[in-house]
Amino acid sequence: MTVTVAKSAGFCFGVSRAVNIVEKLLDEGKCVYTLGPIIHNQHMVNELAARGVKIADVPDDVKNGETLVIRSHGIPESVTDRIKELGIKCEDATCPFVLKIHRIAAEYSRCGKIILIAGDEHHPEVQGIIGHCHSEYHSYQNCDELEEILKKFPYLKNKEICVVAQTTFDISEWKKSLKIFQKVCTNTKIFDTICSATSDRQSEAEVLASQSDLMLVIGGRHSSNTNKLYHICKDKCRETYLIESVTELPLFAVRQANRIGITAGASTPASIIKEVLVTMTEEIKNVEETKTEPSEFEALLEESFKNYNTDGRIKGVVVGVTPTEVRVDVGRKQTGIIPLAELSDDPSAKAEDLVKVGDELNLVIMKTNDQEGTILLSKKRFDSQKGWDTIVKAEEEKSVITGVVTEIVKGGVIALSNGVKVFIPASQATATRGESLDGLLKQEVSFRIIEVTKQRRRAVGSIRSVLNDERKKKAEEFWADAEVGKKYTGTVKSLTSYGAFVDIGGIDGMIHISELSWNRIKHPSEVVNVGDTVEVYIKALDPEKGKISLGYKKDEDNPWEILKNQYPEGTECEVEIVGLTQFGAFAKIIPGIDGLIHVSQISNERVEKPEDVLSVGQKVKVKITAIDFEQKRISLSMKALLTDTAEEEDAE
Numbered sequence: 001m002t003v004t005v006a007k008s009a010g011f012c013f014g015v016s017r018a019v020n021i022v023e024k025l026l027d028e029g030k031c032v033y034t035l036g037p038i039i040h041n042q043h044m045v046n047e048l049a050a051r052g053v054k055i056a057d058v059p060d061d062v063k064n065g066e067t068l069v070i071r072s073h074g075i076p077e078s079v080t081d082r083i084k085e086l087g088i089k090c091e092d093a094t095c096p097f098v099l100k101i102h103r104i105a106a107e108y109s110r111c112g113k114i115i116l117i118a119g120d121e122h123h124p125e126v127q128g129i130i131g132h133c134h135s136e137y138h139s140y141q142n143c144d145e146l147e148e149i150l151k152k153f154p155y156l157k158n159k160e161i162c163v164v165a166q167t168t169f170d171i172s173e174w175k176k177s178l179k180i181f182q183k184v185c186t187n188t189k190i191f192d193t194i195c196s197a198t199s200d201r202q203s204e205a206e207v208l209a210s211q212s213d214l215m216l217v218i219g220g221r222h223s224s225n226t227n228k229l230y231h232i233c234k235d236k237c238r239e240t241y242l243i244e245s246v247t248e249l250p251l252f253a254v255r256q257a258n259r260i261g262i263t264a265g266a267s268t269p270a271s272i273i274k275e276v277l278v279t280m281t282e283e284i285k286n287v288e289e290t291k292t293e294p295s296e297f298e299a300l301l302e303e304s305f306k307n308y309n310t311d312g313r314i315k316g317v318v319v320g321v322t323p324t325e326v327r328v329d330v331g332r333k334q335t336g337i338i339p340l341a342e343l344s345d346d347p348s349a350k351a352e353d354l355v356k357v358g359d360e361l362n363l364v365i366m367k368t369n370d371q372e373g374t375i376l377l378s379k380k381r382f383d384s385q386k387g388w389d390t391i392v393k394a395e396e397e398k399s400v401i402t403g404v405v406t407e408i409v410k411g412g413v414i415a416l417s418n419g420v421k422v423f424i425p426a427s428q429a430t431a432t433r434g435e436s437l438d439g440l441l442k443q444e445v446s447f448r449i450i451e452v453t454k455q456r457r458r459a460v461g462s463i464r465s466v467l468n469d470e471r472k473k474k475a476e477e478f479w480a481d482a483e484v485g486k487k488y489t490g491t492v493k494s495l496t497s498y499g500a501f502v503d504i505g506g507i508d509g510m511i512h513i514s515e516l517s518w519n520r521i522k523h524p525s526e527v528v529n530v531g532d533t534v535e536v537y538i539k540a541l542d543p544e545k546g547k548i549s550l551g552y553k554k555d556e557d558n559p560w561e562i563l564k565n566q567y568p569e570g571t572e573c574e575v576e577i578v579g580l581t582q583f584g585a586f587a588k589i590i591p592g593i594d595g596l597i598h599v600s601q602i603s604n605e606r607v608e609k610p611e612d613v614l615s616v617g618q619k620v621k622v623k624i625t626a627i628d629f630e631q632k633r634i635s636l637s638m639k640a641l642l643t644d645t646a647e648e649e650d651a652e
């Protein structure tokens with residue numbers, strides 16, 4: 001024995017929505033009235049009545065403070081006006097597909113077109129549609145009635161006609177009637193307003209009935225769509241039963257059947273279908289030949305009612321891409337829309353670069369706009385939810401993740417990782433405190449998650465943690481082969497009054513101020529600045545303390561070497577007086593090297609005090625008379641030049 005439950009069995013979107021609205025109001029403690037039974041299912045109506053829902057025949061039945069719910073069938077314009085007049089609270093649960101028919105009827109009738117409605121004029125939905133017609137209208141339940149109308153009102157053939165259908169109208173009858181319009185009426189605007197939930201349900205029921213030897217249609221006898229299902233199934237399967245609840249289950253027929261098909265009307269609650277299935281299961285268990293396990297029924301049932309996600313996640317297939325939004329088919333009657341801003345976190349991204357028609361996307365439902373019949377969806381929120389799991393895992397595992405810094409905010413930066421915004425405090429954003437954060441903007445950074453607040457979905461990251469690890473690794477590598485004299489190219493990271501700290505590839509060394517220049521300097525900034533690239537070498541190492549002393553000044557720049565090579569004893573040169581004492585004057589020969597002109601060597605004449613003939617800044621010619629490289633002393637003489645000149649003159 002096989003049992004097949006139609007996938008489309010049970011509540012449709014419009015009915016489900018109406019019931020949800022009522023239940024929500026009850027949960028909020030409201031006193032609820034429905035304008036007529038909320039759905040064509042007595043069981044559901046009784047259940048709601050037990051929770052306090054009352055049925056109003058007209059809006060006037062509702063008192064102030066009570067809430068009136070308009071059911072999915074919709075109402076005529078006149079009733080809407082009356083509700084407004086009375087000023088009563090009202091929740092409109094009219095199905096958006098029905099509202100669409102109202103709009104068509106109102107718009108075309110206002111233009112003077114004659115409205116033809118394929119449907120039962122006594123059905124509340126058709127009553128509502130008629131209530132939006134502002135010109136002549138006619139309704140027909142089948143092609144015979146349509147032909148009668150055309151015979152009775154022959155002028156219709158030449159008039160402008162607008163045709164709509166009750167959402168649950170029989171599809172085959174609709175198709176036949178369209179052929180009549182094509183043949184007879186020349187000026188007809190046709191709107192196929194049959195709800196696809198209905199057409200799908202009918203088509204599926206037809207196929208299922210043709211494959212079954214027992215067909216059960218579960219639903220209210222007053223439900224138009226349930227009745228249509230029954231007739232469709234009866235045509236294909238002689239053993240078709242319409243049952244309202246489990247009490248009507250034809251057990252005798254179930255025992256005999258080999259292939260049982262089950263469908264249900266749009267207003268049949270899942271609980272009733274489940275009850276029927278459970279009872280059938282027990283019955284079948286009692287039949288010796290049964291091969292079907294109860295669990296299969298459960299699975300079938302679950303499968304049949306996987307219609308709407310409860311966790312807000314949904315899959316959709318892209319059917320259209322525009323610069324501002326992406327349209328997706330989510331397997332519902334409503335159109336799924338992803339606004340560009342909900343597609344990606346990147347504000348400069350273009351929709352056509354991110355998705356293409358046919359792509360299947362994982363999405364989050366943000367809002368259902370029942371008036372428009374649309375569902376607002378977000379891809380970026382799904383990505384973010386998925387990304388959040390990655391973030392939480394990264395925090396647990398202390399693993400390194402990457403992200404792009406999108407913002408510099410007060411106190412730190414925001415990095416986007418896996419669609420989740422991670423706050424990185426300034427103290428954790430760079431290797432050392434106080435560094436500028438500007439350079440991080442738009443950069444991809446690696447970091448660890450150091451804190452997660454699940455309730456607020458807040459994550460805090462640390463770039464420094466990763467940098468510290470990197471530095472540690474580099475330090476180990478450095479110490480493994482560091483030796484005095486080894487040269488490095490480094491970057492000046494900071495300056496102090498006593499030296500410059502240089503990053504030599506993940507580890508810092510210091511150039512003492514005395515090592516920066518052969519000349520006397522007051523501050524390292526006279527030679528280097530932060531950010532400068534410098535060539536250095538290791539002068540000394542202290543692995544225990546982790547101290548590295550760096551050398552910077554070069555031998556070839558040593559002024560004593562320059563002096564040795566370019567200013568040997570006997571050289572005559574111009575010098576600048578830089579200081580005066582009682583015993584002589586100090587003069588700069590080259591930068592970093594001063595010599596002494598003894599008072600006795602200033603002139604051939606007797607000089608009492610050097611300042612009597614010399615002044616600081618004055619440039620004079622001297623002869624280098626002696627160099628003591630060990631003591632770093634140089635003797636200069638002005639007089640030697642005068643003597644030489646006198647001797648030359650004498651010789652002449």
Ligand code: SF4
Nearest residue numbers: 012014095097167195
């Ligand atoms: S059958 Fe279609 S039109 Fe009617 S209430 Fe359900 S979803 Fe709306």
